[in-house]
Amino acid sequence: MINIDQKVAEHVCSGDSELSKDILLSSKPLVLRGLADSWPLVTAEKTSHAAFLAKLTEYHSGEPVVIYEGLAEEDNRVFYNKDLTGFNFQPAQCDFSAFCNRLVEHKKLLYMGSTMVDRWFPKLRSENPISLTGIDPLVSLWLGNQSRIAAHCDFPQNLAVVVAGNRRFTLFPPDQLENLYIGPLDYTPAGQAISLVDFHAPDFSTYPRFEEALKNAVVAELAPGDGIIIPSMWWHHVEGLSQVNGLVNYWWRTSPGYLGNPMLALKLAMLSIGQLPEAQKQAWRSHFEHFVFNNSDEHLAHIPRPQQGIAGGIDETQARQLRAELLNKLNR
Structure with missing residues (x-):
């Protein structure tokens, strides 16, 4: 497991604070402590994982969700197979309640990737509001067990809010692309090209420049209710540290579509x-x-x-x- 000393800068939020443009458009990562502490989802999670999943099920539209299940028990990354000819998981459609029941005890990778909130969880946004004046974001939900998302970058600006479990974010500036050993652009596990380095066991003989990337990395651990601004094109590795982990993402462009x-x-x-x-x-x-x-x-x-x-x-x-x-x- 890599060890990074440099932490992401933090801003402490009050329950009713509106996020300023300076925060939303930050060019560097910024942790927003307590951003969503008052959300019903977060309140339920602080009672128990079961209470969180029950609350989330109340918001669900009833439509089946797409999930990813790992093929090997020892690897909880959303990743490729050994020779990069396929992936280490298989997708399936699943009843959401059945997925939640499996999630609380499943040992292999079990993961619901970016799922559009307005379609699958239409009540979530109204009951767990956030003030993003002047921004019309794309909102998605991520839910899984102790899964790891390999380092990747996204074009939109990103506000990620932890609603269940604890998550570790490891972030790198855009100029570290060459040191992260990025895989194929046209064949990816989840739509974005990813770093091939295993952050739990980095092979510095195969990926020697990754040591330079680590010198430029910052890290943050978030609890339920915390948020983080991930600026456009910053590389980020995201790891769920709990048996149940939930994240709500807000993505938006800073240029016209x-x-x-x-x-x-x-x-x-x-x-x-x-x-x-x-x-x-x-x-x-x-x-x-x-x-x-x-x-x-x-x-x-x-x-x-x-x-x-x-x-x-x-x-x-x-x-x-x-x-x-x-x-x-x-x-x-």
Whole structure:
């Protein structure tokens, strides 16, 4: 098990406090102690796991849920099999009450991944409210036993609230990508590329740069009612420390949705640029630096503002036109 001394910064919340923009848009991880202490879900959990699961069942729509069950008792990671040709779990549809009954004593990995709250638990948000003024997040619920989610990053800004059990978050800045040994982009256990390093038993001979990543890591342990801001693109490994662990996630973009997901741009660049001759790749690097990563207005000062086109900024109309152009050309 890795040992990390540097802790995530903390902010103590009062029961009725509204989260400021500075908190919600924090560029570094931030623990929000006591954020959801007054939630009925958290109050029930502080009585017992059984009371928590009973309260959660009250919110459930009755629709079956998708769960993941581990294939090997000794590994509670949501991960690949040994040769990365498959996964170490199998998915199944399950009655939610039956899943809860199994959860309290199951030894292998048992896990309900990102499940949309508004569809499967429609009363949860109204009875466990949080003030996120000006933000319309996507809200999901995670529920499992002592499962481990390998380090990964998400494009949206993320507020995660622990509602059952204790969780350990280990986080790395975006620039640690190279030191985390990321697996395949197009074949992943849960939609996002993950670190292949086992945080419980890191193999430094196979993954030597992981030692450098650990020098830049921060860690936080959260109890029921605590929240944490995970900024966009920060890598995070999440571990459930209790037999029953529940987490509510709030995801939102800080840019308009019509601008699309940057991961699509990365994959398209890999398709169209990644296998060019080296001299051509370096030429395209200059284009990206000039047109994408240059935050100065000076590089376009020689073009009248109305004629700068997409280089000068993209509104919703331009985004739709550009998307249609790209789709048309990609489908040829």
